[in-house]
Amino acid sequence: MASNYYFAPVSPTLLSLFFLFLFLFTTSLSTAALVQQQPLLLKYHNGSLLKGTVTVNLIWYGKFTPVQRSIIVDFLQSLNSATPSVSTWWKTTEKYNSGASSPVLGKQFLDETYSLGKALTNSQIVFLAAKGGHAQRTINVVLTAEDVAVDGFCRSRCGSHGSTPGAKRFAYAWVGNSAAFCPGYCAWPFHQPTYGPQTPPLVAPNGNVGVDGMVINLATVLVGTVTNPFSKGYFQGSAAAALEGVSACTGVFGSGAYPGSVLVDKSTGASYNAQGVNGRKYLLPAMWDPKTSQCTTIV
Numbered sequence: 001m002a003s004n005y006y007f008a009p010v011s012p013t014l015l016s017l018f019f020l021f022l023f024l025f026t027t028s029l030s031t032a033a034l035v036q037q038q039p040l041l042l043k044y045h046n047g048s049l050l051k052g053t054v055t056v057n058l059i060w061y062g063k064f065t066p067v068q069r070s071i072i073v074d075f076l077q078s079l080n081s082a083t084p085s086v087s088t089w090w091k092t093t094e095k096y097n098s099g100a101s102s103p104v105l106g107k108q109f110l111d112e113t114y115s116l117g118k119a120l121t122n123s124q125i126v127f128l129a130a131k132g133g134h135a136q137r138t139i140n141v142v143l144t145a146e147d148v149a150v151d152g153f154c155r156s157r158c159g160s161h162g163s164t165p166g167a168k169r170f171a172y173a174w175v176g177n178s179a180a181f182c183p184g185y186c187a188w189p190f191h192q193p194t195y196g197p198q199t200p201p202l203v204a205p206n207g208n209v210g211v212d213g214m215v216i217n218l219a220t221v222l223v224g225t226v227t228n229p230f231s232k233g234y235f236q237g238s239a240a241a242a243l244e245g246v247s248a249c250t251g252v253f254g255s256g257a258y259p260g261s262v263l264v265d266k267s268t269g270a271s272y273n274a275q276g277v278n279g280r281k282y283l284l285p286a287m288w289d290p291k292t293s294q295c296t297t298i299v
C-alpha cells in the first residue's frame with residue numbers, strides 16, 4: 001500500500017487557528033524572542049534514505065505553459081548547481097544520516113490531453129507516477145495543472161509523497177497548481193490566506209502565484225522523499241501523518257516574525273530568499289537541521 005504524507009493543515013479550522021497564531025505571534029512578541037526556538041526532534045527510524053545521485057522524473061498532467069514548466073525545471077536544476085543559494089538550502093539534507101542527496105533532472109512526460117480526466121484519485125496519481133519507471137534512487141513527480149482536482153487537494157493537502165510496495169518499489173510525489181482552486185491555502189504567502197487575518201500577500205518571485213506556490217510545496221515533498229522515502233526515515237508522529245524535514249517547519253521562510261524577513265527585488269517588489277540558475281529567484285521554506293534540532297532558513 002502506498003503511503004501519502006500531507007503537509008498542509010488538515011482542516012479549515014486548524015488552518016484558521018494557524019493563521020491566527022501567526023498574527024498573534026507577530027504582533028505581541030519581539031523579534032528577539034521569535035528567533036529563540038525550542039528544540040524539535042525528528043526521530044530516525046533506521047530505514048533507507050535516498051542518497052547519492054537521485055533522478056527526478058516529471059510527469060506533467062494537464063496544460064502548463066512553457067514558462068510555467070521552466071520555473072519548476074530551473075528550480076530542480078538549481079538544487080545540484082555549484083553556485084546558486086538554492087543548492088545551499090538543499091545541502092541541509094546531507095545532515096540526515098550523513099551523505100549527499102544530489103538531484104538530477106531525468107525524463108519528462110507530457111499529458112496535455114487529460115487522459116484520466118480532470119478529477120484524479122490517489123491510485124491514479126500512482127498510475128501516472130509509474131510512467132517514470134521503477135529504478136532505484138528515483139523520484140517520479142506528478143505535477144497537475146490548475147484545472148485538475150485531486151483527492152484531498154485544497155482540503156487537507158497541497159501535495160504528497162509516498163512509495164509503492166514490493167521488490168520493485170519506487171518513490172513518488174505529487175504537487176498541484178492551486179491557482180484556480182485555493183491559492184490562499186496552497187500558494188500562501190503569495191495570496192491572502194483563505195482563513196484568518198487577511199495580511200497582504202507577498203509578490204511571487206517569478207510572477208506566477210500558482211507555480212511559485214508549487215515550488216514551495218515541491219521543495220517540501222522532495223525533502224520529505226529523500227529523508228523519508230519508505231516510511232522508515234526521519235519524521236515525527238505517526239508514519240501515516242508524519243511531520244518531516246520541511247513540513248515540521250510550516251510557514252517559516254526567513255528569520256523573525258512569520259512568514260519571516262525575506263529579501264525583496266528592488267525592481268519588481270517580489271519576495272525571495274534564494275537564487276537559482278538562469279537568474280531565477282525562489283522563496284523556499286525552512287528546513288529542520290538535524291545538527292541543531294531547529295528549523296533553519298537561508299536568510
